[in-house]
Amino acid sequence: MFLTITSARASRAAAHIVLLVVGGAGLLKTLDLAAFADDVRTWELLPRSMIAPVAIGVPLVELGLGAAWLAGVSRRGVLNFTIALLGTFTLVFLAHVLFAESPRCGCFGLQQQFDQHASAAWLVIGRNCLLVVLGGFGMQSFPRRPTPEVYVRQRVHGAVGAGFTLLEILVVVVLLSLLIGLSMPWLHATIQAARSQTDLANLRTHVQIMDLYAGEYADQFPYTTSPRATYTVRRHPIYGARRVVYFEGQNTWHWPLIGSFYTSAASGSFASSSSKDTVFTDYLYSSNFLADARFWNEYTRTGPDQWRSTRLSDVAWPSDKGLLVQRSSLFPALEAQGGPTHVLRIGFVDGSARMIPYQQITDPYANGEGNWWGSWWSHGVRIMHTVDGVRGRDVMR
Numbered sequence: 001m002f003l004t005i006t007s008a009r010a011s012r013a014a015a016h017i018v019l020l021v022v023g024g025a026g027l028l029k030t031l032d033l034a035a036f037a038d039d040v041r042t043w044e045l046l047p048r049s050m051i052a053p054v055a056i057g058v059p060l061v062e063l064g065l066g067a068a069w070l071a072g073v074s075r076r077g078v079l080n081f082t083i084a085l086l087g088t089f090t091l092v093f094l095a096h097v098l099f100a101e102s103p104r105c106g107c108f109g110l111q112q113q114f115d116q117h118a119s120a121a122w123l124v125i126g127r128n129c130l131l132v133v134l135g136g137f138g139m140q141s142f143p144r145r146p147t148p149e150v151y152v153r154q155r156v157h158g159a160v161g162a163g164f165t166l167l168e169i170l171v172v173v174v175l176l177s178l179l180i181g182l183s184m185p186w187l188h189a190t191i192q193a194a195r196s197q198t199d200l201a202n203l204r205t206h207v208q209i210m211d212l213y214a215g216e217y218a219d220q221f222p223y224t225t226s227p228r229a230t231y232t233v234r235r236h237p238i239y240g241a242r243r244v245v246y247f248e249g250q251n252t253w254h255w256p257l258i259g260s261f262y263t264s265a266a267s268g269s270f271a272s273s274s275s276k277d278t279v280f281t282d283y284l285y286s287s288n289f290l291a292d293a294r295f296w297n298e299y300t301r302t303g304p305d306q307w308r309s310t311r312l313s314d315v316a317w318p319s320d321k322g323l324l325v326q327r328s329s330l331f332p333a334l335e336a337q338g339g340p341t342h343v344l345r346i347g348f349v350d351g352s353a354r355m356i357p358y359q360q361i362t363d364p365y366a367n368g369e370g371n372w373w374g375s376w377w378s379h380g381v382r383i384m385h386t387v388d389g390v391r392g393r394d395v396m397r
Helices: 002-031 033-041 048-070 075-099 110-141 148-157 166-216 246-251 264-270
Strands: 232-236 240-244 283-285 322-326 343-348 353-357
Touching: 002 033, 002 048, 002 075, 002 110, 033 048, 048 075, 075 110, 166 264, 166 283, 166 322, 166 343, 166 353, 232 246, 240 246, 246 283
Parallel strands: none
Antiparallel strands: 232 240, 283 322, 322 343, 343 353
């Protein structure tokens, strides 16, 4: 009798664990839905049209299952559905590991990103298999039609069949509230750290590809707008053509590189953790690389006649010269701008990417790109407009 009751309680505990994990996963996804949507975009086997429904539907289903379980609604049915859902997820992850193709181009960072996703998928597969086993064990506590003897034991000993009592529900709600309250600062910090690492990885990949581009094109950095033209027509392989003025090319620099240095599958890497737009990337190409170094000095500036491409050999301080910078870190909320916690995410010419405190960035050239046709910013912006351009230093030492 004692062993039977103990086994029943262990079985019930296993079922509780499975549903609390699934419900908790749904809660975490809901708290940062954008990050979960980014993860969904990495699944090459998933049709693009299914990204939004999956990104929204999965957290809602997981939250719904957790809520139904806590409410004691048809627990056998909820557990059955949860096991089926976990099995489906496991098959999807397994299909991704076995059948997703690795990047066909030699682009820096893409293969590493693909390998990281595959490793994470194996971890998820193992976790889901463990939860399925626990769920199957927990199913023993919920027979379809309990025998009279089992029914009597459940009523006498408060075993499996009955739902939570009001006191149990209140205790669970209080504990969950405390756990969520305690974990929110940690969770926010973890999410921010993960986003920062994603941005730094993207920046590192992009600056390395631009260095590779320079190696193949006479040491020149990408230079795809004409300073002599009123407009330059740039074509995106998916979103069509757009007319851009000379310095406006700083946020469409990646368009001409798609297809030769990037595959279409890499388009997600152009969107930062703060901006999901992959058309006009949030990683800005520094204007310093689109004009002669003399253009960025008040004593030697003459005008658009100094707009030209720059070479890798023109850069005086590769480890301190920002090639790409995340736009949203350049322009944070007003209360954070210039504050002690304000950091810029920067990709440097030497192929590195770092977070640099705002106070350590050198002051910009005050007049920016000037007021000529083709200019974009008439005021100076750090990293984008540096005194002496590519010959100057962006990070103070």
